[in-house]
Amino acid sequence: MITRDEYGIPSVVAETEDQAWFELGRAAAEDRLWQLEYDRRRAAGRWAEVVGEPAVAADRLARRLRLADAADRDLAAMDPATLATFEHYAAGLNAHVAEHGTGVEHERGGIGWEPWTPRDSLLMFKIRHVLMGVWQYKIARAVLRATAGAEAAAKLDPRPLPGMRVTVPPLGRVDDARANLFEQARADVEAAAGHLGFLSESEGGSNAWVLGGSRTASGKPLLVNDSHRALDVPNTYWQAHVRCPEFTVSGATFPGLPGFPHFGHNGRVGWAITNAAADAQDLYVEHFRGEQVRTADGWVAASVRDEVIHVRDGEDRVERCWLTPNGPVVHGDPASGAALSLRWTATDGACEQFGVLRRMLLAPDVPTLLDAQDGWVDPVNNLLAADNNGHGGHVGYLLRGQLPARDNHAATQLPVPGWEAAHRWRGRVPFGEMPRTEDPPEDLIVTSNNTVTAATHPVISHAVNDSYRSERIHELAAAAGPATADDMRAWQGDTTSVAARRWAELLDRRGPFSGDAERARAVIVAGRGDLGPGEATGLVHACFRREVAARVLDAEVGADTRAWLMKCGLPGIPVVLRRWFASLTWPREGEWPAEGLGDDLLADALTAAWRRVAETGPRPWGEVHRTAAKHPLHPVVGAEFDPPAVGIGGDNETIQNGAYGWIPGGRFDITNLSVYRQVLDLADLGASGWVIPGGASGSPGSAHYSDQLTAWQRHELVPMHPPATTEDPATKEEPRPGD
Numbered sequence: 001m002i003t004r005d006e007y008g009i010p011s012v013v014a015e016t017e018d019q020a021w022f023e024l025g026r027a028a029a030e031d032r033l034w035q036l037e038y039d040r041r042r043a044a045g046r047w048a049e050v051v052g053e054p055a056v057a058a059d060r061l062a063r064r065l066r067l068a069d070a071a072d073r074d075l076a077a078m079d080p081a082t083l084a085t086f087e088h089y090a091a092g093l094n095a096h097v098a099e100h101g102t103g104v105e106h107e108r109g110g111i112g113w114e115p116w117t118p119r120d121s122l123l124m125f126k127i128r129h130v131l132m133g134v135w136q137y138k139i140a141r142a143v144l145r146a147t148a149g150a151e152a153a154a155k156l157d158p159r160p161l162p163g164m165r166v167t168v169p170p171l172g173r174v175d176d177a178r179a180n181l182f183e184q185a186r187a188d189v190e191a192a193a194g195h196l197g198f199l200s201e202s203e204g205g206s207n208a209w210v211l212g213g214s215r216t217a218s219g220k221p222l223l224v225n226d227s228h229r230a231l232d233v234p235n236t237y238w239q240a241h242v243r244c245p246e247f248t249v250s251g252a253t254f255p256g257l258p259g260f261p262h263f264g265h266n267g268r269v270g271w272a273i274t275n276a277a278a279d280a281q282d283l284y285v286e287h288f289r290g291e292q293v294r295t296a297d298g299w300v301a302a303s304v305r306d307e308v309i310h311v312r313d314g315e316d317r318v319e320r321c322w323l324t325p326n327g328p329v330v331h332g333d334p335a336s337g338a339a340l341s342l343r344w345t346a347t348d349g350a351c352e353q354f355g356v357l358r359r360m361l362l363a364p365d366v367p368t369l370l371d372a373q374d375g376w377v378d379p380v381n382n383l384l385a386a387d388n389n390g391h392g393g394h395v396g397y398l399l400r401g402q403l404p405a406r407d408n409h410a411a412t413q414l415p416v417p418g419w420e421a422a423h424r425w426r427g428r429v430p431f432g433e434m435p436r437t438e439d440p441p442e443d444l445i446v447t448s449n450n451t452v453t454a455a456t457h458p459v460i461s462h463a464v465n466d467s468y469r470s471e472r473i474h475e476l477a478a479a480a481g482p483a484t485a486d487d488m489r490a491w492q493g494d495t496t497s498v499a500a501r502r503w504a505e506l507l508d509r510r511g512p513f514s515g516d517a518e519r520a521r522a523v524i525v526a527g528r529g530d531l532g533p534g535e536a537t538g539l540v541h542a543c544f545r546r547e548v549a550a551r552v553l554d555a556e557v558g559a560d561t562r563a564w565l566m567k568c569g570l571p572g573i574p575v576v577l578r579r580w581f582a583s584l585t586w587p588r589e590g591e592w593p594a595e596g597l598g599d600d601l602l603a604d605a606l607t608a609a610w611r612r613v614a615e616t617g618p619r620p621w622g623e624v625h626r627t628a629a630k631h632p633l634h635p636v637v638g639a640e641f642d643p644p645a646v647g648i649g650g651d652n653e654t655i656q657n658g659a660y661g662w663i664p665g666g667r668f669d670i671t672n673l674s675v676y677r678q679v680l681d682l683a684d685l686g687a688s689g690w691v692i693p694g695g696a697s698g699s700p701g702s703a704h705y706s707d708q709l710t711a712w713q714r715h716e717l718v719p720m721h722p723p724a725t726t727e728d729p730a731t732k733e734e735p736r737p738g739d
Contacts, residue, residue: 002027003723008696008704011241011722018088020244021258025092027240029116032255032698033097034105035234037113038632039256040120043067043127045309045319050109051635052312059309063319065130066328070347071122077350078118085358086118089258103699108637110312116256122354124256126346128236129379134461135281135342139331140572142182142283142414147564152557156565156580157413181285181332181340182415205229205449205672206274207492207655208384209473212443213392217482218683221386221393224488225263225272226674228449228657231629233643234698234705237263237676239690241722247361250720252676252690255698259357262381263678265688266361269369269387270680273400274447278380279461280345280403282411282425284326284418288334293324296421300325302334326418340415345402345428346378353377365389366396366438373400374431380460382447388682396438397445399452399460403429409459435460446473448655468498468582468653485681489689492677493715495649495656500541501529502585506594510602516610517603520544523618533622533649539668540618542625542651543609546664549581551601566662574671577662578652612665622647625658627693628669631700641700646693646713648673656715679717689717 002023003011010027014020028036041047045062048055078086093116102113145153205228213219229236237252251264262273287294293302303323308316322329324341327348332339345351352375359372365387373383380401387394404425410416416423435453437445448469452460475498476491477483508525512518520540527537553562565573584594616624625648631641650656652672659672678690693712697704711718 004696005719005723007707007718008702009239009241009718010696012243014242014244017244017246018084020242021085021088022092022095024240024242024258025089025094025116026096027092028089028238028255029093029096030100031696032234032238033103033113034109034632035232035698036093036116036120036124036256037106037109037111039124039127040116043123045307048309048311048314050111050312051633053314054635056309056311056314056317060317060319061330062127063307063309063321064328064330065342066321066323066347067123067126067130068119070126070351071119073350074122074352074354075119077352079352079355082355082358083118085258086121086354089121090116090118093256105633105641105700109633121256121258124254128254129346130344134277134279135283135330135344136572137575138281138283138414139182140576143568144565144573144576145414146182148557148561152561155556156576181338184332205652205657207448207469207473207657208272208274208382209444209446209448209477210272210384210386210395211477211483212386212395212439214443215477215480215483216683217484218681219392220388220681220683221395222483222485222488223270223272223384223386223395223680223682224492224678225274225384226492226657226677227262227274228672229675230672231627231670231675231693233629233631233641233694235675235692235694237692239692239696243722249361250685250688250722252678252692257357259354260360261357263676265680265685266363267685268364268389269366269385270682270685271360271369271383271385272678272680273381273383274449276380276382276399276401276452277449277461278399278401278403278452279412279459280378280380280401282326282343282404282423283330283415284324284341284343284411284423285415286324286326286329286334286339286341286418288337288339291334293334294419295325296419296424324418341418343404343425344378345404348425351377366394370396370398370436370438373398376400377402382452384445384447386680386682388685393682394439395443395445397436397447399435401434403434403460405429406459412459412461444474444477446470446477448473469655469657471498472496472655485679485687485689488679489715489717491655492674492679493656495532495538495654496528496530497541497651497653498529499582499585499653500524500527500531500651502592503541503544503594504528506585506592507602507606510599513599513603513606515607516614517606520606520610520613531621531649531651531654533625533647534620536613536618536620538621538649538651539624540609540613542621542660542668543612543664544605545581546662546666547608547612548597548602548605549577549662550664551605552584552597555601566664574659574662578659582653608664620647621649625649625651625660625668625670627673643694643706644709646709648713674712677712677717678720686721688720690720691717 012023045059048059097113208225210223216222238255239252241250248267251260253260292299307319322334326341327343329339330342356376363369366385369385383398383400385396405427408422411423450467450470504525507521511521523540531538585592626645648658650658652659658670660668680688691708691712695704695707
């Protein structure tokens with residue numbers, strides 16, 4: 001049976017495991033049927049059938065990715081028990097539609113329901129994660145090198161700096177032809193971004209930390225996380241409880257997936273992940289001669305097929321899809337003699353990872369949960385775990401997933417020649433060599449997309465995020481006494497930026513200036529890095545940040561390159577800029593690079609910032625720093641299905657995450673935020689909490705469409721415990737959201 005709590009969050013209680021997955025499928029269809037439709041269509045390159053011409057570019061790129069082929073291989077490789085799980089889940093989805101039909105979105109989208117299959121679940125999972133890989137950053141670096149030159153690209157692509165926290169303690173020139181190819185890749189991705197989801201998922205982040213029993217008031221671990229993405233409509237994650245004789249689980253999952261791979265607990269052990277930004281995707285420059293492609297062993301035939309894209313209210317398009325020994329062609333036209341192919345662990349052969357999902361639900365402790373990840377391929381995550389066994393419980397960390405074993409690491413930075421044997425993969429990094437730790441002496445593990453380990457092997461990623469969120473969590477932990485779940489909720493809402501505080505400290509030592517520059521300086525200094533929603537500090541700091549970045553970039557790479565960077569619609573470039581800017585306030589040899597900025601530059605940036613602020617008057621940060629989520633059908637129905645907008649504090653460098661764009665004078669709409677928060681108290685899992693910036697239901701007009709949004713905005717959590725029930729599962733009716 002399915003019951004629901006006051007927020008419409010479903011709880012499945014079943015007499016058998018098969019029935020449990022069937023009922024979870026029913027609940028997913030009831031809550032998120034349109035989201036399921038959206039995900040499988042954009043993965044299969046069929047979104048233009050719904051929204052027409054604007055989605056053609058996205059469908060072209062989706063077809064090139066050949067995710068459907070990969071899903072077929074994964075399905076064929078499934079063990080019988082895992083396949084049965086996916087089949088029962090799909091049957092539940094289809095049973096709900098057979099009984100209740102579809103909703104208003106299908107009607108307005110002009111489509112009917114095609115029965116859900118296990119293959120659709122795999123497609124959904126792949127489209128959610130191909131977009132979070134590092135290949136977009138490699139395109140961004142390649143375009144940057146081709147546009148601005150290697151020297152400018154190097155300045156904007158910093159490596160991990162000395163002193164940056166790690167999660168696990170230490171265990172040339174571009175020729176014209178390639179420049180044109182990289183420019184084509186840029187144009188492809190920009191054109192596809194709005195519908196395929198690149199902009200919404202290219203900056204996946206997260207915070208997760210675990211305090212062991214020696215640091216908590218209860219003597220048992222506290223496991224905390226919030227996942228960062230753009231705000232999808234409906235929200236990416238969906239909360240649910242499932243109980244059957246074999247297992248009990250509460251957590252957040254993707255609608256369409258029979259399992260809880262990222263967040264949850266099974267009553268004995270809890271888990272949470274962050275994006276590791278791990279490099280499991282390589283781009284290759286391919287040389288074509290007709291339908292042949294050059295390899296290290298000579299010319300071989302490429303696989304070619306034509307696919308038809310149907311366009312609502314438009315003409316059909318034919319997309320020629322190519323496959324090379326390195327992987328599918330994703331950018332460029334082989335007929336021109338050159339193109340870019342993508343090799344990704346999740347599509348480079350069958351993934352047999354989905355049996356891991358059930359093993360997680362049965363794990364009794366941290367070591368077993370971590371061991372259960374053997375065989376997981378993608379996404380590569382930082383996985384944190386905690387259990388309530390023994391006197392103080394146990395905590396652990398694993399870099400989960402598979403990384404290519406490379407002899408040459410050039411491909412971790414840029415596209416490389418596909419015909420050179422040096423760039424071939426020689427297999428995968430063994431599970432036993434992945435970074436792992438259990439019960440570290442400090443009884444604290446923190447991962448906030450910072451560098452995973454200082455070790456050089458395996459090479460996890462060339463990309464480096466700043467460690468300011470990690471630094472702030474460590475600050476709070478060092479200052480705390482025995483911590484409680486209430487403390488963890490407060491930390492999740494923390495809006496103090498270590499980087500903004502360093503700018504405030506720098507400006508406190510400079511000046512005083514005069515006029516508008518001094519007005520801006522005074523606000524930033526007084527704020528001391530706290531970018532709360534109720535004060536103007538966040539707005540003034542944000543305007544100053546944009547203005548000082550523009551001036552430093554003008555000096556380092558030139559005004560033309562700076563203007564291109566700030567207006568470029570290529571996903572990956574804003575992240576490159578954020579990482580570069582973070583390095584200005586990171587100590588190097590005892591000083592911050594920002595210390596070297598002259599008073600004239602600082603005063604000029606402060607003046608410009610204050611004038612931006614004065615255009616509307618100094619306003620609380622939360623009034624201008626707001627969510628701006630749009631329903632996938634926005635191109636068809638306008639704002640009718642869009643959820644409310646709310647304001648929050650913080651920025652991309654605060655625990656309360658809220659990234660925004662770089663263009664001076666532009667809006668501060670939030671591009672990346674927390675899409676699922678969870679606090680697990682291993683001393684009393686029934687007292688744990690969770691929240692999403694939306695609601696359990698994805699149906700516009702439902703009482704549970706956005707009823708968690710206010711709690712999310714206030715950094716509150718809603719109860720995680722399932723509703724109490726004594727009804728007979730055979731006779732209980734299924735309540736509908738909004739009833």
